[in-house]
Amino acid sequence: MPELYVGERHWSVSTGSNLLDALNQAGVAVPYSCRAGSCHACLVRCRGEVEDKHPDALSPAQRQEGWRLACQCQVSGDVRVETFDPLRDGLSAQVVGVDWLSSNVLRLRLQPERPLRYRAGQHLVVWAGRVARPYSLASLPQEDPFLEFHLDCRQPGEFSDIARQLRVGDRLRLGELRGGALQYDPDWQTRPLWLLASGTGLGPLWGVLREALRQDHQGAIRLIHLAHDADGHYLAGPLAALAAHHSNLTVELWTAPQLNQALAQLRLVSRQTLALLCGHPVSVEAFSKRLFLAGLPRNQLLADVFLPRG
Structure with missing residues (x-):
């Protein structure tokens, strides 16, 4: 059976296992949203044998550097995976606004430590400790001096439970800015x-x-x-x-x-x-x-x- 290696850990998985599922089931936190290769939230760096079902989702340069979308990969042999480390790779952001737009929708506004260039509708992975969730940006870069997200808190969840307790001045970490199907042309x-x-x-x-x-x-x-x-x-x-x-x-x-x-x-x-x-x-x-x-x-x-x- 193929072996997955992440840092000092390694374990056996079945041939053909979905890489994203194999990582998350073993407790390796890899965020995801669409599972269709569009949000890019589950980006990981791989060395080894994986079958990529959606190779065109990434640029040739990204693929050359070993990046893959975990949701689109099946394990076909031994693989060493490097996941995103929010403390090492993430961008610090301060909570500048947190309020309820309705009984179930929490509006979260963040001020990153350096400006981000983005377009309305793109995705950004937000980390609270080791818990991550990709969210679509609701803010407009030309008008809003913050990053805005609308969080559905109707159901309990790891990130939404943390978000309910956030206060202005708290700090989170931001992952890499992703693409997104919804942009104005x-x-x-x-x-x-x-x-x-x-x-x-x-x-x-x-x-x-x-x-x-x-x-x-x-x-x-x-x-x-x-x-x-x-x-x-x-x-x-x-x-x-x-x-x-x-x-x-x-x-x-x-x-x-x-x-x-x-x-x-x-x-x-x-x-x-x-x-x-x-x-x-x-x-x-x-x-x-x-x-x-x-x-x-x-x-x-x-x-x-x-x-x-x-």
């Missing part, structure tokens, strides 16, 4: 833009929306937010304020009981429409299916799925 200026989110999937789309408005997007913008109930529309006020100042923006707030009826009424106004989707996989799948049935070409839909832990 200036070439979209005149095209209809639909932003569909469920839960805290609204976070990155909040940043993308503000970036589109900052760049004076000329096409119609339709934002739809799906929540469990009315309390879950945690940005209803700020969204209404934006809509009041931008005639091309419409905002729709859906709750779970309304979903099927609301989806059935979705109609495309233009085949040039672009759709950005974010949130729980079930919601993203429901949005996607309806948009395809409505005639939206697949290459005009971009999605970022928030995979539940466990």
